[in-house]
Amino acid sequence: MSLMGTTRDQDGRAPALELAGVTKIYGGQPPVPALRGVSFTVRHGELVAIVGPSGSGKTTLLHVMGTLERPTDGLLRIDGVDAAGLDDRQLAALRARSIGFVFQQFFLAEHSTAVENVANGLLYAGVEVGERRRRAADALDRVGLAHRRDFRPTKMSGGERQRVAIARALVGRPAIVLADEPTGNLDSATGASILDLLRELNAEGATIIMITHDGDLAARLLRQLHVLDGRIISDTDSGSPADSGAPAGSDASGGSGVPAGSGAPAGSGVPAGSGVPAGSGVPAGSGVPAGSGVPAGSGVPAGSGVPAGSGVPGGSGVPAGSGAPGGSGAPGGSGAPGGSGAPGGSGAPRGSGALGGLGEVE
Ligand code: ADP
Ligand code: MG
Numbered sequence: 136m137s138l139m140g141t142t143r144d145q146d147g148r149a150p151a152l153e154l155a156g157v158t159k160i161y162g163g164q165p166p167v168p169a170l171r172g173v174s175f176t177v178r179h180g181e182l183v184a185i186v187g188p189s190g191s192g193k194t195t196l197l198h199v200m201g202t203l204e205r206p207t208d209g210l211l212r213i214d215g216v217d218a219a220g221l222d223d224r225q226l227a228a229l230r231a232r233s234i235g236f237v238f239q240q241f242f243l244a245e246h247s248t249a250v251e252n253v254a255n256g257l258l259y260a261g262v263e264v265g266e267r268r269r270r271a272a273d274a275l276d277r278v279g280l281a282h283r284r285d286f287r288p289t290k291m292s293g294g295e296r297q298r299v300a301i302a303r304a305l306v307g308r309p310a311i312v313l314a315d316e317p318t319g320n321l322d323s324a325t326g327a328s329i330l331d332l333l334r335e336l337n338a339e340g341a342t343i344i345m346i347t348h349d350g351d352l353a354a355r356l357l358r359q360l361h362v363l364d365g366r367i368i369s370d371t372d373s374g375s376p377a378d379s380g381a382p383a384g385s386d387a388s389g390g391s392g393v394p395a396g397s398g399a400p401a402g403s404g405v406p407a408g409s410g411v412p413a414g415s416g417v418p419a420g421s422g423v424p425a426g427s428g429v430p431a432g433s434g435v436p437a438g439s440g441v442p443a444g445s446g447v448p449g450g451s452g453v454p455a456g457s458g459a460p461g462g463s464g465a466p467g468g469s470g471a472p473g474g475s476g477a478p479g480g481s482g483a484p485r486g487s488g489a490l491g492g493l494g495e496v497e
Contacts, residue, residue: 144178149215151311151342152177152200157209159195159365169195170206171365175372177311177344182337184353185346187362193346194315196362200344201313202230214310231259235304237314241296243288249275249299250284256303274302277339278332294325298332305341314345318352330355 143149159170169192177183187193198204199211202218211218213233221229235256243252253271254264262270275284278298288296297317304312314333318326330345330352337343345356353359361369 148179149212150176151179151181151214152344153210153212154200155210157199157206157211159192159199159204160207169365170199173209173365173367175360175367175370177342179310179342180337180340181358182334182343182356183345184356184359185344185362186348186350186353186359188348191362192365193348193362195365197313197315197346200311201234201236202226232307233310235307235309235312237297237300237304237312237317239316239319241288241293241300241320243296243299243303245288248285248287249280249291249302252288252299253302253306256306260307270306271302274306275299277305277336278302292325293321294328297321297329301329301332301336305336310342312341312343314343316347317345318347318349326352 153176155174157170157173158168161167161169173192173196185193185196195204199206202211202213205219213229216229216233218226218229244255247255250268250271253274254267257267257270260267272281272284275281275298278301280295280298280302283291283295283299286295288299291299297320301312301314301317304314317333318329321329333343333345334356345353347353357371359369359371360367
């Protein structure tokens with residue numbers, strides 16, 4: 136991939152995600168270089184693990200990929216769109232349309248049923264309520280939860296909750312789904328079943344990046360990017376035309392079932408739409424990255440599909456160090472019509488918010 140031109144797949148489609156020379160330096164004394172020149176491309180239809188130890192820069196990378204943090208330098212394109220050229224509002228709209236988020240902590244609205252939680256992922260897609268519910272029901276069916284449609288999260292197991300969250304991330308057919316330690320709160324058998332689900336969804340066309348500190352889990356995916364000290368130290372990408380790397384010790388048969396670069400339509404089979412539940416009800420200061428376009432105080436990335444006030448404990452949105460990426464906890468609703476509803480306004484001073492609540496549980 137070059138810095139200038141967008142690589143295209145056989146269909147002439149831009150990659151789902153491109154990073155080139157991305158750096159992120161946190162200000163302070165001394166400044167912390169969290170990303171030091173990260174370049175990679177994810178094509179539509181890929182399933183990629185980003186793996187690395189604590190402190191290696193994974194969360195920062197997720198924030199940059201998810202447009203929750205602007206890089207200090209370098210290029211980021213989502214579905215062919217150069218994020219640097221967008222103002223905060225446009226960025227929030229891009230995020231709402233193109234990115235689905237799955238978090239370690241699920242972030243479901245406890246008082247809403249499974250189908251309502253998923254339907255909320257379409258609130259700002261301009262889809263009327265009946266259609267939202269229909270698509271949500273389809274998405275729940277796809278994650279194997281048709282029989283739990285009217286259950287509340289409190290009546291569901293951890294694995295079921297994460298399936299609901301995955302359905303919510305996919306219901307809007309985003310170009311890419313970013314999953315941050317999606318198995319981190321689950322026992323190993325349940326975690327394995329969630330990984331299997333991600334693989335199935337990928338085989339059906341969804342483009343997914345899973346961040347994990349678990350090398351064994353990562354090894355079950357065809358492509359793994361290893362991160363250390365803010366750099367990609369290896370990429371087992373075997374699908375690029377340039378084929379620069381043999382899958383290092385990975386079990387290719389454990390791969391996604393979709394050849395990298397196969398051009399499988401992202402999110403096919405997933406109900407169309409997009410969605411940013413309007414943010415509100417989540418207290419200020421919970422960690423929205425400045426420049427994210429997410430109203431401060433909303434606690435969750437706009438476009439994350441996570442409904443505001445979704446059972447995230449009041450007061451902090453996300454407990455510091457709980458593992459929530461800053462800006463998670465409940466979705467901001469900017470970029471969507473009327474969606475800037477999170478109270479607080481100024482709770483996230485630049486540089487303080489995004490990572491204030493960080494540190495996934497590892
Ligand atoms: P990981 O998710 O792999 O554990 P992070 O992306 O959270 O890594 O952190 C990468 C590096 O950046 C670490 O050295 C961390 O201390 C530092 N860092 C993360 N957030 C901030 C911040 N807001 N301010 C300063 N340094 C930060
Ligand atoms: Mg982290």
